[in-house]
Amino acid sequence: MNCKFVIGKYINLPYHLIFNLLLENLTQIIKGCIAKDHKYQKIVYEQYRGFALKTAFRYIYKYDKAVDVVNDSFVKMLNGFDAFRFSDDGENEKILMGWLKKIVINTAIDQLRKEQMLPEIGGIPETAFALADNYYNADKAVLYNDIITLVKQLQPNYRVVFNLYVIDGYSHAEIADLMDTTIGNSKSNLSRARAILQKGIKKMEESHLCRI
Amino acid sequence: MQDLDNHSDDLFRNAAENYRPSPGANDWDKIAPLLTNSDSVNKKYDIRYKISAALLLIILFAGGGIIATYFSETNSNNNIKITDANNAKKSLVAAQQPENKIDEKNSKNNSSVTANVFTASASVKSISSVEKKEKLESNSLHPDSLTFENDAVKAPNLKPISPDLNEMVIAIENSAVLSERNPEQNNNSDSREINVLENKTIAQPLAKVHPVTDSTAAVAKTSPSKTSLLKKNKMSSRQTGFYFGVLAGPEFSGVNTVRFDETGFEGGLVAGYQVTQKLAIETGLIVSKKIYACNGRYFKTDNISSAMPAGMQVLSVNGNCNVLELPLRLNYNIVNAGKGNVYVSAGVSSYVVTNEYNKYKTLYNGQNKEVTGAYKKSASYFAATADIGIGFEKKLNNGNKIRLEPYVQFPLKGIGVGDLEVISTGIHVGYLLFPKK
Numbered sequence: 001m002n003c004k005f006v007i008g009k010y011i012n013l014p015y016h017l018i019f020n021l022l023l024e025n026l027t028q029i030i031k032g033c034i035a036k037d038h039k040y041q042k043i044v045y046e047q048y049r050g051f052a053l054k055t056a057f058r059y060i061y062k063y064d065k066a067v068d069v070v071n072d073s074f075v076k077m078l079n080g081f082d083a084f085r086f087s088d089d090g091e092n093e094k095i096l097m098g099w100l101k102k103i104v105i106n107t108a109i110d111q112l113r114k115e116q117m118l119p120e121i122g123g124i125p126e127t128a129f130a131l132a133d134n135y136y137n138a139d140k141a142v143l144y145n146d147i148i149t150l151v152k153q154l155q156p157n158y159r160v161v162f163n164l165y166v167i168d169g170y171s172h173a174e175i176a177d178l179m180d181t182t183i184g185n186s187k188s189n190l191s192r193a194r195a196i197l198q199k200g201i202k203k204m205e206e207s208h209l210c211r212i
Numbered sequence: 213m214q215d216l217d218n219h220s221d222d223l224f225r226n227a228a229e230n231y232r233p234s235p236g237a238n239d240w241d242k243i244a245p246l247l248t249n250s251d252s253v254n255k256k257y258d259i260r261y262k263i264s265a266a267l268l269l270i271i272l273f274a275g276g277g278i279i280a281t282y283f284s285e286t287n288s289n290n291n292i293k294i295t296d297a298n299n300a301k302k303s304l305v306a307a308q309q310p311e312n313k314i315d316e317k318n319s320k321n322n323s324s325v326t327a328n329v330f331t332a333s334a335s336v337k338s339i340s341s342v343e344k345k346e347k348l349e350s351n352s353l354h355p356d357s358l359t360f361e362n363d364a365v366k367a368p369n370l371k372p373i374s375p376d377l378n379e380m381v382i383a384i385e386n387s388a389v390l391s392e393r394n395p396e397q398n399n400n401s402d403s404r405e406i407n408v409l410e411n412k413t414i415a416q417p418l419a420k421v422h423p424v425t426d427s428t429a430a431v432a433k434t435s436p437s438k439t440s441l442l443k444k445n446k447m448s449s450r451q452t453g454f455y456f457g458v459l460a461g462p463e464f465s466g467v468n469t470v471r472f473d474e475t476g477f478e479g480g481l482v483a484g485y486q487v488t489q490k491l492a493i494e495t496g497l498i499v500s501k502k503i504y505a506c507n508g509r510y511f512k513t514d515n516i517s518s519a520m521p522a523g524m525q526v527l528s529v530n531g532n533c534n535v536l537e538l539p540l541r542l543n544y545n546i547v548n549a550g551k552g553n554v555y556v557s558a559g560v561s562s563y564v565v566t567n568e569y570n571k572y573k574t575l576y577n578g579q580n581k582e583v584t585g586a587y588k589k590s591a592s593y594f595a596a597t598a599d600i601g602i603g604f605e606k607k608l609n610n611g612n613k614i615r616l617e618p619y620v621q622f623p624l625k626g627i628g629v630g631d632l633e634v635i636s637t638g639i640h641v642g643y644l645l646f647p648k649k
Contacts, residue, residue: 036247038247042240045240046240049238053233053235053236054228054233063234063236067236071239071243076579076580078247079246079248079580080580082508082527083525106579128233129234130232130233140230141232143227144230144232145232147223147227151224162224163228166225167225194220197220197224201223
């Protein structure tokens with residue numbers, strides 16, 4: 001008991017303190033954003049830009065356009081920060097990230113609609129992806145980048161449904177509502193997307209084996 | 213097949229979580245100009261609030277200054293009266309010195325109170341009517357301090373100084389001081405002796421009587437019969453009865469805080485009844501246009517939820533509404549001068565909102581959308597605002613008045629489709645007609 005108490009005292013307590021401090025800091029940042037303080041808005045932009053780009057780049061084929069979508073999303077979010085509702089259970093960051101993700105997805109879909117969901121032309125340059133942190137993670141990083149490239153190469157309507165359903169956890173009803181289609185259409189688009197991706201993964205595995 | 217799907221889904225989820233797009237350049241400088249620059253807006257509003265607060269302070273100080281000026285004038289008039297009374301006292305003493313016998317011991321011990329009594333006695337004598345002489349003769353007083361040898365001594369020097377002094381006389385005449393008499397002296401009719409300071413029981417009421425001389429209200433308490441005549445005289449100069457008028461002026465409204473960037477309007481008819489010299493009750497029919505803007509959290513969507521898409525969130529509202537106001541106010545004059553008066557006003561206003569136009573900024577599916585709403589269905593709100601104001605009225609030569617009244621209307625309930633608690637402030641400029649009797 002004493003041992004647990006000591007561990008709890010010297011390990012858990014500082015952790016909680018740090019956690020609370022972080023929470024307090026985030027609360028302050030959110031309050032600053034509600035007050036439209038540019039200092040805090042910049043902090044939010046810089047802190048969550050990577051996360052937003054990661055989401056947008058799955059939907060938008062071109063890197064530059066994905067960056068534009070991210071910027072538009074931040075403008076929308078930061079201008080409408082008054083609508084943010086604080087959580088009592090300390091999950092403000094989750095709420096904030098969920099909200100940002102939703103805005104990014106909607107902005108990306110709007111962008112695709114503007115382009116009438118037409119398939120994009122041209123390849124994805126390697127510079128669109130970041131380099132691995134170290135040598136040991138390099139293979140994994142390449143694999144993940146290749147998988148996402150496969151998703152990006154899907155037709156826009158398949159890509160959106162696949163991203164929404166498989167990765168972002170939307171239901172078919174929500175997808176149908178968001179895309180102005182039927183649930184059946186959403187399901188069929190998903191199954192076609194899956195079929196294409198499985199073929200792509202097989203090809204990818206073969207090419208990897210060839211490399212070895 | 214399902215297992216394969218689940219397996220590949222996990223693979224894609226894992227990839228989506230761990231893949232790393234190039235961070236690219238920081239575009240904050242591009243974003244910043246597109247953001248609502250609330251800091252500058254707040255600063256702008258801060259400046260406006262400071263200006264409005266300064267204006268309000270100026271108005272209050274001006275009002276206070278006017279009040280102070282009037283009071284100082286009143287005081288200076290009183291001082292003149294007191295000086296006159298002192299002169300009368302001196303003249304009385306001068307006249308009395310060769311002939312009167314003054315008890316030095318008593319006058320030294322009670323010099324201050326003696327002065328009061330001098331004034332009082334001087335005033336008593338200033339009436340110089342037969343009736344009062346008779347009264348004094350019948351009310352023989354104590355002989356210790358002042359002794360008047362005969363009537364001829366006191367009469368010539370004691371003319372009425374002012375109407376107020378007459379009031380003072382009445383006050384003292386009716387007070388207990390002079391009514392306390394020594395029955396033993398009733399028979400001593402050769403020399404009338406006024407007992408000024410025989411004992412404390414007499415001196416105390418005198419000390420109380422002195423400040424009364426400055427107040428006509430106290431006179432009314434002490435002498436109901438004679439002050440009623442004075443009241444009548446005063447009432448004849450008052451403006452009582454009904455009055456009518458027109459009012460108009462700019463109005464600034466807002467929700468939670470007043471906005472001064474857009475100006476509304478208020479104008480209409482008023483009718484009132486001057487109940488007393490100080491109190492008037494007033495009502496009217498006023499049309500106003502209230503322009504407001506507020507954060508979406510102040511706007512209640514219950515009334516329009518059926519017309520709104522599910523999940524739509526109102527971020528902000530910019531709107532205006534036309535309102536028919538029915539005020540009921542009490543005006544209380546705090547300063548009543550000959551050519552003008554200053555009053556404070558308090559009451560409630562009932563509203564009939566005749567039409568409303570709102571522009572909403574909304575968030576729907578993560579996107580900002582602008583939606584407008586026009587509502588022509590009228591709705592009434594009893595006692596929607598509590599009104600307070602301070603007004604200045606100037607009497608014209610024809611007996612009518614012009615009015616300037618800064619006011620504030622605090623919301624008691626929400627109005628319009630969003631139940632917005634609209635606060636308004638402005639200045640009424642008006643012309644009031646007082647029908648001649």
